[in-house]
């Protein structure tokens with residue numbers, strides 16, 4: 001059964017449990033700040049490995065000392081539980097990279 005898009009209320013309820021994350025159009029997004037470019041690059045590589053494991057992929061933008069993650073579920077045409085599962089996994093590792 002295909003993953004269903006969450007309603008606006010369901011998304012807002014889930015976002016309350018994810019400080020730093022917000023809804024931008026039909027995607028959820030968060031910007032992480034890191035110590036420097038190397039630390040930001042290491043976080044991108046770590047997120048990429050999580051995404052391969054989950055078979056779910058965000059758009060990742062690497063800056064000098066920042067990483068912007070933006071995701072929805074293309075196949076569902078909106079935000080689904082898969083996006084929040086990815087967000088939860090990234091949150092669990094981000095602090096280990098010194099991200100905030």
Ligand SMILES: C[C@H](O)[C@H](O)[C@H]1CNC2=NC(N)=NC(=O)C2=N1
Pocket residue numbers: 055056057058071072073074075076
């Ligand atoms: C076949 C494969 O499972 C799909 O193409 C996956 C891969 N990663 C994906 N990532 C995201 N963000 N949305 C998808 O719909 C999606 N689909």
